Amino acid sequence: MEATSKCRRYRKSVLSPTNTSMNGCYASKNISSFLSNGEAKVSCRCCKEECHCLLPSRTVSSHFSNSTLEQHSSKQECGICRPVKKFGTRLLMLGKTGGSNKNENLLSASLSHSMPSSSAFPSTGRYNKRAVLCGVSYRKKFRLRGIINDIRNMKELLIKNFDFPNECIRILTEHEQNANLIPTKHNIMESLRWLVKDCEPGDSLVFYFSGHGSQQPDFKEDEIDGFDETLCPVDYLIEGMIIDNEINSTIVWPLKKGVTLHAIVDACHSGTILDLLFVYNQESGMWEDNKPPSKEPIRKHSSGGLAICLSACEDNQTASDSSVFGKGMNGVLTYLFTKTIREYPGITYGRLLQNMHEEIKKINRSRCNNLICQPIFNRKIPQDPLLSSSEKFDVSRKKFTL
Structure with a gap:
């Protein structure tokens, strides 16, 4: 199977070629x-x-x-109007044909079978495991084709391998019928607040995101590389992107002692998307300090809990959707992550990261290495999964669990 990961529409980024700003209206x-x-x-x-x-x-x-x-005249659709259109209190996906009742009903019927729906407000019963799974396809210029497979793989992994109750998994995709579950910026932030609300010692929390990621200039001087990392909700052209500072203050700050949060982020430029204090260097086998260089004290730590993030790539890299695995389109990180966990129960964090790095290297070695052929087919997967944490731990001994 041919990997199409570097084709523009399959790259999980909305970066401009110049990297000057990530707030532009590119769609x-x-x-x-x-x-x-x-x-x-x-x-x-x-x-x-x-x-x-x-x-x-x-x-x-x-x-x-x-x-x-x-x-230019006023004849084009905006980047968000086409994928998501408001009808009273509902949000519905639209195709090119517009919003007639007939088309709405046909689309609703087709989507209802494509993705299991989740409740916007899970059971009020107390569970010590909660998860937010967010997948954004965008459906236009920057459309991603592997999102639904990613969400299905993650949900199945949580339920079958880590005993997460189905009612405690909140899924946000454009295919959901409930307006509260469309992955808009407001809904994603609300779901993140729900994830950590009233967390208690012993809780295991998971935030998963598959979609576009980007960067924008850091104006608070709290980033080593001078850029804030961002996630792109479906309405990012109107409401803006979700910045790493927002994510950190929303789901890292509230973590009490004894609470563990895992974030798995399959998006471009997602290396330090949670703004955690330590980044693991795969080559040296050492934790590196990611403290902000700003003069003003900026909080990036939790309230005693542990936050761990597994990102698709480093901050300066792009992540990919690919068909190279022969299972349809999938996010590279998501596919390798779920596959490795299923094959090696009780694997350590270090071995998990190493296995994914090795799998990507194998794929790249099997691709065309000819200098003439490679630029034509763009088959190389240019990403290195990254591990970051709110505190250091022994990756060779600590077993991965959710």
């Missing part, structure tokens, strides 16, 4: 006007509304000439 190029402060007005032919997108001057100057701006 909708219908710029009707451009303001001096870097804000562009984009009109949508569906909702007839204008959304304001921040575009950096370097991006605008390099991508939009004056003649280009003058030629």
